[in-house]
Amino acid sequence: MNYKKYKKFETVKLKDRTWPDHEIEKAPIWCSVDLRDGNQALITPMDIDEKVEMFQLLVQLGFKEIEVGFPSSSQIEYDFLRLLIEKNLIPDDVTVQVLTQAREHLIKRTFESLKGLKKAIVHIYNSTSILQRDVVFHKSKEEIKKIAVDGTQLVKELSKDFDGEVILEYSPESFTGTEVDYAMEVCEAVLDTWEASPERKVIINLPSTVEMDTPNVYADQIEWMCRHFKDRNRVIVSVHPHNDRGCGVAATELALLAGADRVEGTLFGNGERTGNVDIVTLALNMFTHGIDPKLELGQMNQIKDVYEKCTKMDVPPRQPYAGELVFTAFSGSHQDAINKGMYAYHQRGEGIWEVPYLPIDPADLNRQYEPIVRINSQSGKGGVAYVMDTVFGYHLPKALQGDFAKAIQNISEIEGEVSPERIYDTFKKEYIDLEYPYKFIKQRLIDISDESDEYERRAEVTIEDHGEVKTLIGYGNGPIDAVKNAFNSTDDFLYTDLMDYSEHALTAGSNSKAAAYVQLRPQGEELCEYGVGVHLNITTATIKAMISAMNRIYKNIKKEG
Ligand SMILES: CC(=O)SCCNC(=O)CCNC(=O)[C@H](O)C(C)(C)COP(=O)(O)OP(=O)(O)OC[C@H]1O[C@@H](n2cnc3c(N)ncnc32)[C@H](O)[C@@H]1OP(=O)(O)O
């Protein structure tokens, strides 16, 4: 590859930059440009209904400044703004913004589109970069500055006859390819022409029209500008980053450290070429640092649906915060850590989110119903246990988790992803529904503590043994002891030792079923087997678990059944 074909644009490098020592402490002023920069980059731009739907979504999310289009460019852009005004769709606390080139006929037409608005941001731009001055405009620095000044002058004059308030926004388009001192000269000329003051601020928007360098360089450019305005108080410094090098979010965050007050961007980063900066990511990055993002992004699936419908673009599965797979772990160690982290989070009960691999609580984006853990051949016991626990309510004992995960891995190696339903069916087949050679029929547990000095319980267990019905009697000091002794009371059965026992209610409430987990080891053997029993009665659940374990011993250790 002929890399010598390319060269880097040399721009300001601050030696005494201060931005690296700053932190983002509050949300900037957000301005959505979905309906303008986002829309102008679509294969099929939005029709009027889609524009209205997108506008209403942006209002719902809490945007207070929305660039609604380029009304002088086409009839549909013009009509859309007229419809918003005439149908009274703009809330009082939302200011619409309109873009226009700094050209007389376009500015005049823009003002016609604004009639009836109480307040509007009129955004004029012209390109200032060395390259565009040279190859597009063929104009000197003075001539380029004159385009900006003339445009500002015209907006100023037309504002006088306008019933509402006009806020001026000026963009030295292609700012990142412009010498900073020249960008400043043009911006100051605009500010002076407008007679800007702290009471009559101008939005100076410094776009990374094309992202040309690493984010630190953009931050240096922004800090340099912030430090060199004659009067910083008469300026709202806005940034409008694009994402050509894939660093739009990082560049914006550093620009905020460097002093920017305002950010223009789009949902999910739609926009020219590789897109504008993604405001959803920016805002949620702040949210996950405990900063109020001043946007309501909790209904992520709804936001995604409206976005996909209006733009006819897809949100990629790995899009930060919004993608289908971003709250999903397939790999074993991640699943294990998430499982333990979620448990610890609920145990702590402090409401401070700290879960490994999950920088945000999916529930905060209304995504709690999606599987966080999905099972394929990269998964381990933690993931399988998580699915059994969160989806089906079974708290598998540790040793059983490992045993069962092997059964699931055997399936995933052949079939790929294993659904929760398939996991549950396998669990039932492997541990619960085993009825051969032994099958449970009924049980009676009698309290004999008044009659016996030795035992407290007598268990009568009726089962089918290789098809023959038998009732076994056993005594013990607790139900489990009595039942185990019943099985060990006759040579027809395996003598086993109880290695592990646990139980829990499957759902809350007095008539909920119980799950019992029993691990048995045949005497004289090293291997053990788990069985699981589920029943309304905990003793029955336990006996069924024992029988399942014995059936597994026959199947896996004695190789019978
Ligand atoms: C970085 C950005 O996203 S900027 C926004 C870009 N968005 C759009 O362009 C979408 C909407 N635009 C349009 O529909 C059309 O461009 C229109 C209707 C606005 C104007 O169309 P046209 O008049 O045909 O002109 P076109 O856009 O091609 O502009 C070319 C002329 O305008 C001049 N020009 C371009 N931008 C500007 C500007 N911001 N200020 C002043 N003059 C400009 C060019 O130098 C060129 O002049 P020339 O004819 O003397 O060579």
Ligand SMILES: CC(C)C(=O)C(=O)O
């Ligand atoms: C109109 C301007 C602000 C723009 O979209 C850009 O420079 O990217």
Ligand SMILES: [Mg+2]
């Ligand atoms: Mg842009």
